[in-house]
Amino acid sequence: MAKYTIEIYSRGYEVGIGEITKEQYEYWSERESDLGEALNQNIDYESEKVPEDARFEWFYNDYSSEAEAYGADANYSTLVIKDEDENEIFNDEITAFINEDDGTENNMNYISYTDIDDLKPGYYVYWEVGGKGQYFHGEIEAEKFDPKLLTFKVTEVDGCEVITSVHYDVAEIDNYGGDWSGKYGDFSLHHIEGTEEE
Numbered sequence: 069m070a071k072y073t074i075e076i077y078s079r080g081y082e083v084g085i086g087e088i089t090k091e092q093y094e095y096w097s098e099r100e101s102d103l104g105e106a107l108n109q110n111i112d113y114e115s116e117k118v119p120e121d122a123r124f125e126w127f128y129n130d131y132s133s134e135a136e137a138y139g140a141d142a143n144y145s146t147l148v149i150k151d152e153d154e155n156e157i158f159n160d161e162i163t164a165f166i167n168e169d170d171g172t173e174n175n176m177n178y179i180s181y182t183d184i185d186d187l188k189p190g191y192y193v194y195w196e197v198g199g200k201g202q203y204f205h206g207e208i209e210a211e212k213f214d215p216k217l218l219t220f221k222v223t224e225v226d227g228c229e230v231i232t233s234v235h236y237d238v239a240e241i242d243n244y245g246g247d248w249s250g251k252y253g254d255f256s257l258h259h260i261e262g263t264e265e266e
Contacts, residue, residue: 069209071152074218074234074241076162076204078140080248082197083225085184086131093191093257095122104255107195128195128255135182137223137230140203142176145231149213157213165215175219182225189262194226195255201248204234206241
């Protein structure tokens, strides 16, 4: 058996949607420029006199009741595949790997979709932390690397298409990557109107 290394370099995301209370929504809608600081627990609620029922008890990524994903961008990633002698088998955009010529056109599998506008009536926070770097590093063993057996699971959260896991011959590959740096944070509040929230 030979060893092969699978790496994905990309811009990528931590992204999610979580349900919040009406009190949190109403208070921070008036102070949305401070929303990111609040969700990163960088606000002294006592000195700022924030009402107790409007405070965020947890960090942003704990508000993920409706959706959550972490990983490389499915559309703007570089895939690098090497053999055990460090010879490159593939080094190009991941979209170039998915093609009809070698039977890999269906190897990008979308497993879930969540759009804020489709959620039940209520109050929600959306968070997106974007980064850039290595989002995946894993190894496989095979007699010979077969591109048809390398598949990618994608979770879409309000337009962000995120590679959340990589598989070879059905089995999920352990990810030892994560050498990336954050570039921005996007936090927003949403109210889906209806009667069920009352």
